[in-house]
Every structure is written in C-alpha cells, then in structure tokens.
Amino acid sequence: MAGFISFLENRVMPVAGRIAEQKHLQAIRDGIILTMPLLIIGSLFLIIGFIPIPGYSDFMSGIFGDKWLTKLLYPVNATFDIMALIVSFGVAYRLAEKYKVDPLSAGAISVASFLLATPYTTMFTPEGASTAVEVGGVIPVTLMGSKGLFVAMILALLSTEIYRKIIQKKIVITMPDGVPPAVARSFVALIPASVVLLVVWLLRILIENTSFHSIHNIVSDLLVGPLNALGSSMFGAIIAVLMVQLLWSLGLHGAAIVGGVMDPIWLSLMDQNRAVFQADPTGELPNVITKQFFDLWIYAGGSGATLALVVLMILRARSEQMKNIGRLSIGPGLFNINEPVTFGMPIVMNPLLIIPFILAPIVLVIVSYLAMELGWVARPSGVAVPWTTPPIISGYLATGGKISGSVLQLVNFVISLLIYYPFFRLWDKQKLAEEQAESNSSNASVPL
Amino acid sequence: MNILLCCNAGMSTSLLVQKMEQAAKEKGLDSKIWAVSADEVKRHIDQADVLLLGPQVRYKLKEMKKEGEARGIPVDVISTTDYGTLNGKNVLEFALRLKK
Numbered sequence: 001m002a003g004f005i006s007f008l009e010n011r012v013m014p015v016a017g018r019i020a021e022q023k024h025l026q027a028i029r030d031g032i033i034l035t036m037p038l039l040i041i042g043s044l045f046l047i048i049g050f051i052p053i054p055g056y057s058d059f060m061s062g063i064f065g066d067k068w069l070t071k072l073l074y075p076v077n078a079t080f081d082i083m084a085l086i087v088s089f090g091v092a093y094r095l096a097e098k099y100k101v102d103p104l105s106a107g108a109i110s111v112a113s114f115l116l117a118t119p120y121t122t123m124f125t126p127e128g129a130s131t132a133v134e135v136g137g138v139i140p141v142t143l144m145g146s147k148g149l150f151v152a153m154i155l156a157l158l159s160t161e162i163y164r165k166i167i168q169k170k171i172v173i174t175m176p177d178g179v180p181p182a183v184a185r186s187f188v189a190l191i192p193a194s195v196v197l198l199v200v201w202l203l204r205i206l207i208e209n210t211s212f213h214s215i216h217n218i219v220s221d222l223l224v225g226p227l228n229a230l231g232s233s234m235f236g237a238i239i240a241v242l243m244v245q246l247l248w249s250l251g252l253h254g255a256a257i258v259g260g261v262m263d264p265i266w267l268s269l270m271d272q273n274r275a276v277f278q279a280d281p282t283g284e285l286p287n288v289i290t291k292q293f294f295d296l297w298i299y300a301g302g303s304g305a306t307l308a309l310v311v312l313m314i315l316r317a318r319s320e321q322m323k324n325i326g327r328l329s330i331g332p333g334l335f336n337i338n339e340p341v342t343f344g345m346p347i348v349m350n351p352l353l354i355i356p357f358i359l360a361p362i363v364l365v366i367v368s369y370l371a372m373e374l375g376w377v378a379r380p381s382g383v384a385v386p387w388t389t390p391p392i393i394s395g396y397l398a399t400g401g402k403i404s405g406s407v408l409q410l411v412n413f414v415i416s417l418l419i420y421y422p423f424f425r426l427w428d429k430q431k432l433a434e435e436q437a438e439s440n441s442s443n444a445s446v447p448l
Numbered sequence: 449m450n451i452l453l454c455c456n457a458g459m460s461t462s463l464l465v466q467k468m469e470q471a472a473k474e475k476g477l478d479s480k481i482w483a484v485s486a487d488e489v490k491r492h493i494d495q496a497d498v499l500l501l502g503p504q505v506r507y508k509l510k511e512m513k514k515e516g517e518a519r520g521i522p523v524d525v526i527s528t529t530d531y532g533t534l535n536g537k538n539v540l541e542f543a544l545r546l547k548k
Contacts, residue, residue, distance in 0.1 A: 343532025
C-alpha cells in the first residue's frame with residue numbers, strides 16, 4: 001500500500017500537474033464554463049416543454065395554442081444551438097488572459113475566424129418539395145451548436161496564438177500619445193487580426209479544394225468521430241473515472257483535471273441526446289455516456305460516491321471523530337460537495353479508504369452503463385442538470401422525467417453503501433480505539 | 449483585512465468562509481472573507497489582502513503566486529486537515545500570519 005501511494009505521488013501527480021497547468025487545456029476548460037449557465041437555463045425550458053404527464057401537451061395547447069411547444073423552445077435553441085459560438089469567444093478570451101494580451105480583442109477575432117471557417121449555406125426543404133435544396137446567405141445553426149464545438153475550440157486556440165505572437169513581437173500600429181486608449185487598442189489589434197483572418201481564409205480556400213470541402217468536415221472525420229467513439233464507450237468511462245479517483249486520492253481536484261480534457265467530448269455527446277429528445281421525447285437516445293452520466297449517477301455526494309459513506313457515518317459511527325465529520329458533511333454532501341469527507345476523514349492519502357473510493361465509482365459505471373444500455377433505465381436526455389442538484393431529483397430531471405433515472409440512483413446508493421461499509425467499519429474502529437487510548441492516558445495523567 | 453479563498457468552483461471554500469467569518473467575529477476582527485472559483489480569481493484579487501487556495505487546486509499555486517506577486521499579495525494553500533474539518537479558526541490565523 002505504501003508502494004501504491006508513492007507510485008501515485010511519483011508517477012500520477014507530475015502528469016496530472018502538467019495537464020492541469022497546460023495553458024490550452026486550461027483555456028478550453030475555463031472557456032467552456034461560459035456556456036454552462038446558458039445550457040442550464042435552456043434545460044429549464046426543455047424540462048417544462050416535456051413534462052411527462054398524460055394530457056399535458058393537450059392542456060398546454062388548449063391554453064397557449066398549437067404552437068406552444070415551438071415557442072417555449074425558443075430559449076433552448078438560443079442556448080444549446082449557439083454553444084460553439086460562445087465557446088469560440090470564451091476559449092480565446094481565457095487563453096489571451098493567460099498570455100496577458102487584450103482578451104476582448106482575442107475573443108472577437110476568434111468569433112470572426114470561426115465564422116470565416118463556416119460555409120454560409122444550409123440545406124432547406126421547401127414546403128411541398130421532396131428534395132432539399134442548398135440555400136445561401138445564412139449562418140447554419142447546426143454548426144453553431146455542439147457540431148461546431150471542436151472547430152470553434154481549435155480556431156480559438158489557433159487564432160489567439162497567432163494574435164498574441166504578433167502582439168508580443170510588437171508588430172502593431174502604435175498611436176501617438178494623446179490618442180484615447182480605447183482607440184489606440186483597436187488599432188493595436190488591426191494587424192494581428194488581419195493576419196489571423198488571412199490565415200483562416202487561406203485555410204478554408206485550400207480545404208474547399210479537397211474532398212473534405214470544409215474545416216468542419218475534416219475535424220468531424222478525423223477528430224470528433226474517434227474521440228466520441230472513445231468517450232461514449234464504457235471502457236472510456238472507466239478510464240476517466242479511474243483517473244478522477246486516483247487524482248482525488250492524492251487530494252487533487254480530479255474532476256476538474258480530467259474534465260479539462262473530456263468535457264468537450266461529453267458535452268457534445270450530451271447535445272446529441274438533447275437534439276434527438278427535443279425532436280421526439282420518446283425516440284431512442286444515442287448516448288449513455290454524457291456529462292450527466294458521471295455527475296448524477298456515479299458521483300452522488302461528490303467524487304467517489306461518498307454520500308453513502310456520509311450516511312454510514314451518521315447512522316453507524318461509534319467514534320466521535322466519524323460522528324462529527326458525518327454531521328459536518330451531510331449538508332454539503334446532499335448537494336454533491338464532499339471536501340469535508342475527502343480531506344477531513346481523510347480519504348486523501350489514506351491507503352485503507354482509497355480502496356472503496358476508487359472501487360465504488362468504477363462498479364457504478366459498469367452497473368449504470370449496463371442498465372442504460374440494456375434499456376432498463378432511461379438515458380440522460382441532454383438536460384443540463386447542474387451537478388449540485390441532489391440525487392433522486394436529479395435522476396428524474398436529467399432523464400426527461402423518468403422514474404427509472406431516480407431508481408438507478410437509489411440502487412447505486414445501496415451499492416456504494418455495501419462497498420464502503422467494511423472499510424468504514426475498520427476505520428471507525430481504529431478511530432474509536434485511538435479516542436479510548438487518549439482518554440485513558442489523559443485520565444492516567446490527571447489522577448483524581 | 450480582506451481574505452479571498454478559491455477552489456475549483458468556489459463551492460467547498462464557501463463552506464469554510466462561513467466558519468472563518470464566525471472565528472473573525474469572535475476575535476473582533478473587521479474582515480471581509482469570500483470564496484470564488486479559480487477562474488474568477490483575477491477579477492477579485494485586487495480587493496484582497498491575502499489569497500488562499502483549497503488543497504484540491506494546489507496545482508494552480510504557481511500561477512496564482514504570480515498573480516499575487518504582481519500585486520504584493522501573499523498566496524498559499526490551506527492545510528488539508530484544516531480544510532477537511534472546516535477549521536475556520538486555524539485558517540483565519542493562517543491568513544493573518546501570511547499577511548504579516
């Protein structure tokens with residue numbers, strides 16, 4: 001066990017540190033966060049649109065007319081469908097910030113280069129016609145959402161790198177003193193912005209002459225396809241969870257570090273489900289693994305599925321220390337925050353408790369994946385439930401209102417309870433013995 | 449005395465903020481203590497006298513120290529034991545020691 005801990009410290013820790021500190025990954029992670037509030041608001045409307053009560057739809061159209069659902073879903077389209085546009089700005093902004101160059105200009109340039117890479121055409125089937133025709137002069141909504149996510153990210157990084165290199169080499173138009181700073185700043189961005197747009201423009205022209213036709217096609221064929229295949233598999237999910245747990249075992253925020261790499265993939269898988277669900281709430285959803293799969297079914301109580309452990313502490317702890325930490329942790333734990341447990345118990349660097357801490361989530365991934373894959377439990381519908389939503393409620397909401405989502409959370413809770421129990425018992429016993437030894441020795445030193 | 453705390457999302461540090469505020473009150477200390485997510489630190493650090501990191505984001509220490517040094521603000525990581533037990537008193541004293 002000591003060998004295992006030192007393996008974690010010497011091998012896993014440095015790699016994790018490098019990943020976590022990597023500027024571009026950080027920028028992607030921090031940039032994507034910009035979309036989260038929007039997706040949550042969009043999800044609210046999605047939930048209201050598809051409340052699974054018989055007769056609900058008729059009731060709503062009775063009050064608001066036939067088009068009620070279309071109108072209700074306007075905000076869904078305005079949030080989910082512009083995900084890539086927001087990410088394009090956000091990632092560039094965060095990266096520019098790290099290079100200490102004007103983030104606002106970098107963001108604006110990035111959005112322009114993203115649009116420059118996007119063909120302004122869409123397929124449209126006119127009423128009464130059977131074949132779709134290509135229509136020009138539109139910004140295609142499909143490429144502004146999750147389908148454009150990776151192109152947006154790549155171009156945000158590329159354009160900001162070009163931008164900052166030119167700025168840092170001081171190849172800029174400088175205004176004489178006395179010119180208002182805001183005006184001067186816009187001139188500073190002039191040369192770098194033209195270089196960025198020139199590069200992206202040439203890139204697009206070049207690619208248009210290949211069989212790929214657009215940057216979007218290249219990225220989806222060569223990058224997104226393979227990444228999604230890996231990210232949506234049970235194997236990929238187990239590896240991801242294993243990494244999160246190993247990092248947390250060292251006391252590092254595993255979910256944040258792994259999420260920095262995996263979030264774009266999980267987010268686009270989530271949105272694939274959302275698109276299908278929105279078109280037909282009874283249709284079969286393509287993906288089991290999405291962002292919600294981890295947040296809501298695996299990590300009840302926080303990374304490591306520690307809610308069960310906290311409940312054990314409250315109900316069965318005999319040592320004062322475990323009772324106290326249980327009381328301290330149950331409130332935050334219900335909202336999936338578990339630092340008091342991981343650091344307080346502690347689980348971090350604790351050879352005994354690391355075992356269930358790693359084992360429980362992996363077992364839960366296997367159980368949940370199979371239950372959803374076999375169709376016993378509804379798959380996540382693409383509703384972006386915040387990760388702080390308490391279990392049972394979150395399982396219901398995230399499946400688009402299916403009881404089976406909550407039932408699986410209950411089952412998972414029981415499974416993690418069973419996995420944690422023997423280890424909890426051992427640790428509690430040890431703490432109790434320490435407490436008794438302490439009170440004995442203090443009694444001995446102060447004789448009555 | 450303005451104490452800024454940060455962790456990944458600013459959630460678990462905000463638990464600690466409550467305990468630290470209590471401890472500050474008992475000491476009769478006039479202080480502002482608040483928690484933000486790591487990517488918001490830059491927008492808040494100018495109002496802070498000291499910046500404390502949750503131990504789970506200690507991989508950000510180097511980056512945060514740079515921000516702190518540019519402004520003459522001490523930056524450090526909270527001890528895991530104090531963090532886990534939400535020991536507001538210890539963390540407050542830690543912050544006060546750093547400031548000196």
